[in-house]
Amino acid sequence: MEAVLIKELKRAMAAELSRDMSVKLRIAKRNVARKGYLASGSAVYGLRRHVVDQSGRVHGVLEAGERKVSSRYRVVLAPGPKAEVETVTRIFRLYVLTGLRPGGIAALLNGEG
Incomplete structure (x- = not known):
């Protein structure tokens, strides 16, 4: 009986942590998008994803499926x-x-x- 209660408590704590992390991630993505950066996703036909630093200098182009190497860089959409x-x-x-x-x-x- 005690083991069941502990297991239920752990599940409830995990669910709460998951909800909290989800909210934080949603807020972070929204803030990134408000600054003009691509928060996630791929580029559509006619556009490419460029990796830029804080000053806006381009450091490369991301191909489909590629990710930026560091959190200090951001991704913007640019003409293809x-x-x-x-x-x-x-x-x-x-x-x-x-x-x-x-x-x-x-x-x-x-x-x-």
Whole structure:
């Protein structure tokens, strides 16, 4: 009986610790994002993740799945290769200026190869 109570107490303490850590992590990610840095995740087509120091100097580009090496560095999104940026700009213009729907844009681009 005593062992069961101790086990339940430990579970409750672990759950409380997990909730506290979750709140702290959420706040930390929000603060990082407010400062203009990427809090987590990957870059979408047309963008790349750059590792920067506190002064904003770029120290490298992170490929998919890579992580920064130190907590003193931050990650920002930056324009990717010119061809990708031009494609994204074209997609935006097709959608806004011609009213072409996403499916039509995809068909057009796929038809071009």
